[in-house]
Amino acid sequence: MAKSKVNRIILCIIDDVRSKQFFHLINKGLLPNCKTLMENGIYSKNCVTDFPAITYPTQVSIITGTYTGDYRHEKCHGIPLSNWMGRDYNPPLIRNYGSTKLEIYKMNEDMGKNCQTICEMIPEGNKTSIAQFINRGVDYFFPNRKIKLIFYYLLINYYKNIKTIIKYTNNIVVQKLLETFKHPTKYFETNEAPICSLIWFLTSDVLMHRYGNSDPLYKLNLLHIDRVIGKLIAGLKQLGYLEDTAIAITSDHGNYRANKIGNLDNIYEGLGLVNYHQRKNISVNVNIAEFGALGFFYFKYNNLDRKIRWGNPSIEELEKFGPKKINLFDKLFKIEGTKLMYYKDNNNTHQKGQIFLKRRVGKENCIHGRIEYRGTGKQMQARYIFENNNERDVFGYCKDKRASTYLDGKFHSIEEWLEATHHLDFPLYPDLLCRHFKNPRSADIILSTEGTIVYNIQHGRKKSNNLYSHDIGARKSSIVPLIISGSNDIPKREITFCKITDIVSTLLKLLGTHPAESAIGKSLI
Numbered sequence: 301m302a303k304s305k306v307n308r309i310i311l312c313i314i315d316d317v318r319s320k321q322f323f324h325l326i327n328k329g330l331l332p333n334c335k336t337l338m339e340n341g342i343y344s345k346n347c348v349t350d351f352p353a354i355t356y357p358t359q360v361s362i363i364t365g366t367y368t369g370d371y372r373h374e375k376c377h378g379i380p381l382s383n384w385m386g387r388d389y390n391p392p393l394i395r396n397y398g399s400t401k402l403e404i405y406k407m408n409e410d411m412g413k414n415c416q417t418i419c420e421m422i423p424e425g426n427k428t429s430i431a432q433f434i435n436r437g438v439d440y441f442f443p444n445r446k447i448k449l450i451f452y453y454l455l456i457n458y459y460k461n462i463k464t465i466i467k468y469t470n471n472i473v474v475q476k477l478l479e480t481f482k483h484p485t486k487y488f489e490t491n492e493a494p495i496c497s498l499i500w501f502l503t504s505d506v507l508m509h510r511y512g513n514s515d516p517l518y519k520l521n522l523l524h525i526d527r528v529i530g531k532l533i534a535g536l537k538q539l540g541y542l543e544d545t546a547i548a549i550t551s552d553h554g555n556y557r558a559n560k561i562g563n564l565d566n567i568y569e570g571l572g573l574v575n576y577h578q579r580k581n582i583s584v585n586v587n588i589a590e591f592g593a594l595g596f597f598y599f600k601y602n603n604l605d606r607k608i609r610w611g612n613p614s615i616e617e618l619e620k621f622g623p624k625k626i627n628l629f630d631k632l633f634k635i636e637g638t639k640l641m642y643y644k645d646n647n648n649t650h651q652k653g654q655i656f657l658k659r660r661v662g663k664e665n666c667i668h669g670r671i672e673y674r675g676t677g678k679q680m681q682a683r684y685i686f687e688n689n690n691e692r693d694v695f696g697y698c699k700d701k702r703a704s705t706y707l708d709g710k711f712h713s714i715e716e717w718l719e720a721t722h723h724l725d726f727p728l729y730p731d732l733l734c735r736h737f738k739n740p741r742s743a744d745i746i747l748s749t750e751g752t753i754v755y756n757i758q759h760g761r762k763k764s765n766n767l768y769s770h771d772i773g774a775r776k777s778s779i780v781p782l783i784i785s786g787s788n789d790i791p792k793r794e795i796t797f798c799k800i801t802d803i804v805s806t807l808l809k810l811l812g813t814h815p816a817e818s819a820i821g822k823s824l825i
Contacts, residue, residue, distance in 0.1 A: 305543065305544050305787055305788075305789040306544055306545065306546045306786075306787050306789055306790070306810040306811055306812075307495065307544040307545070307811070308493065308494065308495050308496070308497075308541060308544060308545040308546070309418075309495070309496050309497070309545070309546045309547075309548070309807045309810065309811060310477070310496075310497045310498075310499065310532075310545060310546070310547045310548065310786075311362075311363070311418065311496075311497070311498050311499070311548045311550075311803065311807065312499045312500075312501070312529070312547065312548060312549045312550070313359060313362060313432070313498075313499070313500050313501070313550060313551060313552055314501045314504055314522075314525055314549065314550070314551050315355060315500065315501060315502045315503075315504050315505035315551065315552055316355075316504045316505035316508045316509075316513075316551065316552070316553060316554070316555055316770060317504060317522070317551035317554065317555075317780065317781060318513065318554035318555060318776055318777075318779070318780075319345050319346070319347065319551075319554065319779045319780050319781040320345075320554075320775075320776070320779070321513060321554075322334075322522070322551070322781040323345050323781060325519070325522060325523075326338060330519075330522075330523055330526075331522065331523065331526040332526065332530070333526050333527070333529045333530035333533060334526050334529060334549065334783060336533075336785075337529075337533075337547060337549065337783050337785035337786070338783050338785065339792070340785050340788070340790075340792060341783060341784050341785025341786065341790045341791075341792060342782075342783070342784040342785070342790060342791065342792075342793055342794075342795060342806070342824055342825075343781075343782060343783045343784070343785075343794055343795065344781075344782045344794065344795035344796070344797065344798050344824075345779075345781065345794075346722050346723065346779055346795075346796065346797040346798070347550065347779065347780050347781065347782040347797075347798050347799065347800060347802075348718065348722055348727045348728050348778060348779060348780075348797070348798070348799045348800065349361075349551075349552060349553050349554075349778055349779070349780050349799075349800050350367060350368075350732060350800060351728075351729065351732035351733060351735075351736050351773070352381065352594050352736070352771045353552075353553035353554065353770055353771050353772065353773075353777045353778050354381060354382050354553065354590070354770070354771050355382055355505065355552055355553065356379060356381075356382045356397050356404075356407060356434075357379050357380060357381060357382070358552040358553055358800065359432075359434055359500075359552045360377050360379045360407065360411060360434055361377070361800055361801055362550065362552065362800045362801070362803055362804075363417050363418055363432075363434045363498065363804070364377050364411070364415045364416060364417055364418070364804065364818065364819070365418065365801045365802075365803070365804030365805055365815055365816075365818070365819035365820060365821045366415050366677075366801060366818045366819055366820045366821075367732065367735045367736075367801065367820060368380050368735055368736060368738075368739045369650065369676070369735045369738040369739055370649075370650035370738045370739060370740060371411070371412035371414050371415070371739065372412070372414075372650075372740070373414075373650045373676075374414065374650050374676040374677060374738075375414050375415065375676070375677050375816075375817055375818035376412075376414060376415055376676075376677070376735070376738075376818060377411040377412060377414075377415040377818075378410055378411055378412040378739065378741065379407060379410055379411060380736060380739045380741045380742045381395075381589060381590055381596060381741075381743075382396070382397050382398060382590065383395060383396045383397070383398075383589045383590045383596075383758050383759055384589050384596075384741045384742075384743075385576070385587050385589055385598045385610075385741070385743075386741055387598070387610040387611055387612070387740075387741075388740065390610075392576065392587075392610045394576075394587075394759060395410065396758060396759060398758075404433045405433065407433060407434055408433075408434065408435065408436045411434075411436070414818060415816070415818040416436075416437070416816040416818060417434065417435070417436045417437050418496060418498075418804045418807065418808070419435065419436065419437030419438050419496050419498070420436055420437035420816070421437075421804070421808060421813070421814075421815055421816050421819075422437075422495060422496050422808070422811065422813060423813075424495070425492065425494070425495030425496065426439050426440070426480075426484065426487075426488040426490065426492055426493070426494045426495060427439050427440075427494055427495065427496040427497070428440045428441070428442075428477065428480045428487065428494045428496075428497045428498070429441045429442070429497070429498040429499075430442050430473050430476045430477050430497070430498070430499045430500070431443075431469075431472075431473050431499065431500045431501075431502065432498040432499060432500040433500075434498075435498060438496075438498070439487070439488050439489075439494075440480060440487040440488060440494075442476045462507070462517065465503070466503050466507075466517075466520075466521050466524060467524065469501075469502070469503050470501060470503055470521075470524050470525055470528045471528055471531075473499050473500070473501060473528070474499075474528045474529070474531050474532045474535070477497055477499055477532065478531075478532065478535040478536075478539075480493065480494050480497070481493040481494070481535070481536065481539050481541060482539065493539075493541060495811075501525050503521050503525075504518065504521055504522060504525065507521050508555050508768055508770070509764070509766050509768050509769070510766065510768075511768070512555075512557055512767070512768045513555050513557075513768070514557075529549070532547075533547075533786075536786075542786060542787070543787055543788060543789075544787055545786045545787060546784060546785070546786050546787055546790060546807055546810045546811075547783075547784070547785055547786040548782070548783070548784045548803055548806075548807055549781070549782070549783045549784075550780055550781060550782045550783075550800065550803060551780040551781060552780065552800075553770045553771075553777055553778070553780060554770060554775075554776050554777045554778065554779060554780060555768060555769065555770040555776065555777060556593075556751045556768070556769065556770065556772060556774060556776050556777050557751075557767050557768055558593060558749075558751050558752060558753055558754040558767045558768075558769065559752050559753065559767075560752075560753050560754075560767075561753070561754060561755070561756065561765050561767065562635075562636055562637060562749070562753040562754065562755040563755075564588070564591070564635070564755060564757065567635060571622070571624065571626055571628075571631055572585075572622045572623045572624040572626065573585060573586045573622065574586065575587060575588060575759070575760030576598075576600075576759070576760065577760070584600065585599065585600040585621075585622055586598065586599055586600070586760075587759060587760065588757050588759070588760050589743060589758070589759055590757065590758060590771075591747075591755040591756075591757040592754045592755065592756060592769040592770075592771045593637075593748060593749045593750065593751045593752070593753065593754050593755075593769060593771055593772050594746060594747070594748050594771040594772060595635075595638075595746065595747040595748075595755065595757075596742075596743035596746055597628075597632065597743050597744055597745045597746070597747070598610075598743050598744055599613050599618065599621065599628070599744050599745075600613075601613035601614075601617045601621075612740075612744065613744060614646045615643070615645070615646055616646075618643075618744065618745070628745065629641065629643070629658075629745070632745060632747060633658065633660070633666075633747070635747060636753060637749035637752045637753030638660065638747050638748070638749055639659060639660045639748060639749060639750045639752070640657070640658065640659050640660075640694070640747065640748035640750065641657070641658040641659075641745065641746065641747055641748075642655060642656070642657055642658075642733060642737075642745070642746040642748075643655070643656050643744060643745045643746070644656070644737045644742075644744075648737065648738070650676060650738050651674065651675065651676065652672075652673060652674045652675075653672070653673060653734070653737075653738075654670050654671065654672045654673070655670060655671045655673075655733050655734055655737050656668070656669075656670050657669040657670060657671065657686075657694040657695075658694070659694040661692070667686070667687060667692050667693070667694060668686070668687050668694070669684065669685060669686035669687065669693055669694040669695075670684075670685050670686075671683070671684050671685075671730050671733055671734055672685065672711075673734035674711060677817075677818070677820065678713075678714070678820055680713075680714065680731070680734070680735070681711035681712055681713055682711060682712065682717065682730045682731050682734050683709060683710055683711045683712065683730070684697070684706075684707060684730040685709060686707075693707070695721075695724075695725070695726040695729060695730075695773075696724070696725065696726075697720070697721065697724065697726075700723075700724055702719075702720060702723070703720045703721050703724060705720070706720040712730075714728070714731045714799075714820065715822070717730050717731045718797060718798075718799055719797075722797035723797070724775070725773055725774045725775055725778075726773040726778075727773075727775070727778050727779065728799065729773060748772060748773070750772055750773075750774070751769070751772045751774060751777075754766075754767060754769050756769075780800065782795070782798065782800075782803065784803075784806060784807070784810075784824070787810075789810075790810065791825065795824050798824055799821060800821075801819065801820045801821035802821035802822055802823070802824055803821065804819055804821055805819055805821040805822055805823045805824075806821075806823045806824045806825055808823075809823040809825045810825065
């Protein structure tokens with residue numbers, strides 16, 4: 301086979317975009333530059349994101365081509381959430397990548413050494429990252445100083461003239477990237493344009509959380525992003541780089557609108573729970589790390605020496621928890637709006653284990669199921685089992701002819717689960733839930749309201765009254781757009797379905813190189 305003409309790649313993430321809405325705007329002619337790229341390259345309207353559908357874990361998965369897991373023992377990354385608790389530290393490590401403490405810089409360390417970014421997988425050439433903080437292996441990064449980052453962060457989140465900030469932040473991403481192509485010696489040691497570039501448009505996420513995806517400002521922002529992508533294409537063409545460059549455009553997650561804002565104040569007192577605080581570590585026994593419509597609960601427990609410490613309590617300890625000896629599985633399931641619960645078995649390892657599932661049916665009844673897994677990385681397989689093999693399963697796969705064929709009690713690979721569930725709500729969940737719970741930084745119990753109610757909690761504190769979020773397993777949150785185009789050497793075709801971890805393998809295939817062993821995805825070429 302002849303060597304590809306592609307010598308450079310650009311990976312662009314437009315934050316918080318539903319696939320269906322994105323391609324609807326393309327079909328209406330409102331995103332002409334993205335439409336041109338779509339018509340002249342590879343595209344998919346069914347690209348499945350990670351679990352949970354939250355910005356930083358999904359973006360890490362996109363850029364590394366792998367998912368989370370037990371990053372200590374297997375080839376994967378270590379980021380389970382945007383807000384998580386590390387219980388192998390004393391006192392526990394609290395992470396909040398969206399905080400003003402600039403912990404976003406620590407993601408590159410927190411990913412662990414058993415995965416690589418796409419930039420690290422390319423042995424030679426200059427690499428750059430514009431506004432993308434998951435950037436191990438790059439030679440130039442903007443904003444490259446914390447003072448600039450503080451200014452950038454405050455500008456985006458608090459500047460009153462939102463239209464001005466939209467134009468500024470979107471334009472600066474493309475302007476800075478084109479500068480590295482025009483004047484390489486200002487940014488690199490060699491006079492060569494970057495072989496790999498990462499860019500992130502985050503204004504769409506800021507606007508979606510404030511106003512929702514139906515608001516004119518959110519839609520106008522997508523139109524403006526398309527406009528600056530047009531400037532990028534024109535700039536690359538003028539500089540003579542377009543024909544040998546592959547441009548990938550995707551998103552990290554979609555979005556939804558909840559019906560109401562929930563309140564957990566009465567839950568703490570009623571259940572005898574005290575949320576963790578770094579300066580009040582005496583009577584605390586829970587950390588609600590995140591709770592939009594998905595709630596991630598970390599609990600403290602008594603060990604055999606009767607000393608209180610943080611760790612992974614057993615199912616038996618969670619059934620008789622705290623001073624009131626409450627059954628957390630029963631009590632937490634009564635939180636307003638809760639419809640689903642996930643938790644792991646006591647004896648799970650990175651090689652094998654099981655995840656327990658629970659769904660509310662009506663006011664009082666519940667149905668149960670479990671997922672069993674074995675193996676690691678690409679070789680991991682999972683099987684989905686539900687009670688009494690009846691026609692009511694937790695994820696509703698039984699109702700679908702294609703998915704139901706995989707409910708056979710046998711173990712199946714990630715590609716098989718993708719084939720079975722890409723067109724449904726909870727796509728890839730039998731695989732992705734297992735990978736998430738393998739991570740020692742994962743929560744003990746996960747709740748879901750399926751988007752009916754959002755609580756907007758981060759580490760026990762309510763952060764906003766916004767109804768708009770993006771963490772649930774519905775297709776509107778879990779399916780993102782994908783376009784890979786630019787060079788005429790890229791084939792023109794629609795991919796019926798794929799996963800976000802396929803992007804790295806596809807771009808490296810175009811470059812004529814191979815992904816790291818940790819990469820789960822496959823090439824779409």
